[in-house]
Amino acid sequence: MSGRLQGKLAVITGAASGIGEVCARLFVAEGAQVVLTDLNVEAGEAVAASLGAQACFLRQDVSDPQSWDALAAYLVERGSGLDVLVNNAGVLLKANIEDESLDQWHKLLRINADSVFLGTRMAVRLMKDSGGGSIVNISSLAALLGLEDYVAYSASKGAVAALSRAVAVHCRKHKYRIRCNSVHPDGVMTPMTLGGYPKGMDPSAFTIDADPMNRMCLPGDVANAVLYLASDESRAINGIEMRVDSGQAVMGI
Ligand SMILES: NC(=O)c1ccc[n+]([C@@H]2O[C@H](COP(=O)([O-])OP(=O)(O)OC[C@H]3O[C@@H](n4cnc5c(N)ncnc54)[C@H](O)[C@@H]3O)[C@@H](O)[C@H]2O)c1
Incomplete structure (x- = not known):
């Protein structure tokens, strides 16, 4: 199938x-115009350039409110509205409750949760006047399980899930035709997790392709879920927590 996002600005x-890069590639392949944002200018520009005229790149620090104001101004000036926002940028920092510092807690909450608040608020303001849209917030299975070694990360992702539900209800009550859902991946093979493997080990040995009992999936597995939530195919799906975890959350003993 193609054209699932035809005519949409994401x-x-x-x-x-x-995950964000693979989403951008998939969205372009499905007909969307895509604005890619990231702190990493060199890599972001290279991805956008490889996607041709349907894509452009803007530098953004998602934890900075001014960067959202600048993005909103860009979108208004562009005049093409906003149909889809994928709040995907995030960082993973390790610490359990006894080791976590207040500074790192604040840093994680700023980058992973403040960003989603700021982005979602911007999107609702823009989308409500232009017929609606879809907001897809990338949370984590960490929001739903108890990940001992990632206490602040888990809390930041829990905030993303709860915010998404509240926004879904708000938009429905106001008849904005804006949907807001969260996506909860377990382990995904990306630069975020690849550093965690022992040197000399082939990371592909840890994927569900190698063994269905493994926890690592590929960015495309998450991007396919995001695409569905972004497209009108999911028009009746609102306020859900979509797990992309091969059933990890419902595994018994
Ligand atoms: N990889 C996993 O196993 C996994 C599992 C669950 C959830 N997630 C979530 O998926 C999302 C994407 O992660 P990924 O695995 O693709 O990681 P990644 O490190 O490959 O990509 C994250 C991107 O976010 C950008 N970024 C970080 N801080 C930023 C900031 N302040 N402003 C703008 N951009 C910033 C980075 O430059 C990078 O390009 C994250 O929110 C992450 O928490 C990942």
Whole structure:
């Protein structure tokens, strides 16, 4: 199938790498115009350039409110509205409750959660006046399980899920035709996780392709879920937490 996002303008944050990059490639292949944003200018520009006229890149620090104001101004000036926002940019930092510092807690909440608040608020303001849209917030399975070693990361992703539900209800009650859903991947093979493998080990040995009991999937597996939530095929799907975890969350003993 192609053209599932034909005529739509999408913004994807953190699109220079990993899940965001694969979402951008898939969205363009499905007919969308895509604005890629990221802190990493070199990589972001290279991805956008490889996607041709349907894509452009803007530098953005998603934790900075001014960067969202600048993005909103760009979108208004562009005049093409906003149909889809994928709040994807994020960082993973390790610490359990005894080791976590307040500084790192604040840093993670700023980058992973403040960003989604700021982006979602911008999107609702723009979309409500232009007939609606779809907001897809990338959370994590960490929001739903108890990941001992990632206490602040888990909390930041829990905030993303709860915010998404509240926004879904708000938009429905106001008849904005804006849907807001969160996506909850388990392990995904991206630069975020690749550093965690022992040197000399082939990361592909850890994927579900190698063994269905493995926890690592590919960025495309997440991007396919994001595409569905972004497209009108999911028009009746609102306020859900879509797990992309091969059933990890429902595994028994
Ligand atoms: N990889 C996984 O196993 C996994 C699992 C669950 C959820 N996630 C989530 O998926 C999202 C994408 O992660 P990924 O695995 O593709 O990682 P990644 O590191 O490959 O990509 C993250 C991108 O976000 C950008 N970024 C980081 N901080 C930023 C900021 N302040 N402003 C703008 N851009 C910034 C980075 O430059 C990078 O391009 C994240 O929100 C992550 O928490 C990932």
